[in-house]
Amino acid sequence: QVRLVESGGGLVQAGGSLRLSCTVSGVTFSEYAMAWFRQAPGKDHEFVASIGRDGTRTKYEDSVNGRFTLSRDNVMRTVTLQMDILKPEDTAIYFCTAVRLISPGAPALPRPQYDYWGQGTQVTVSS
Secondary structure (H helix, E strand, O other): OOEEEEEOOEEEEOOOOEEEEEEEEOOOHHHEEEEEEEEOOOOOEEEEEEEOOOOOOEEEOOOOEOOEEEEEEOOOOEEEEEEOOOOHHHOEEEEEEEEEOOOOOOOOOOHHHOOEEOOOEEEEEEO
8 A cells, every 4th residue: 555644744934944754655665756746725736846766856846946945765765845934825735746757857747647645734834
C-alpha cells in the first residue's frame, strides 16, 4: 500500500516560517519525483514546487521562489518544504505528491499526472 503522510502544518504570523514534511512508503522512493501542491479556499490546486529523483534539481512557482526550499532524503524517504517569509496568501491545504519518472529532472506536470497524493496539511498565515 502506497502512503504519503504530510506533517508540519499549522498557524503562523506573516513573516514567519513553517516546515512541511512528507514521508513515503510502499514504493521505491528514489524512482519518484516529488512535488507539493496547495489548494486555497474556493480555488483550484496550485503547483508549489517539485524536486527530481536525486534531489539535485528543483522547480518553484514564481510566488514562492526565493522563500520556499524543497529538499529530499532518499534514505529516510522524506521530502521537506521549508517555507520562510510566509504571507497570508500562502494560506492553503498543502499536498505532497509523487510521480514515477525515468528523467532525473524536477517535473512541471499538471496535477492529474501525479501518481500518488497525501491527505494534505493545513497552513494558515495570519496578517
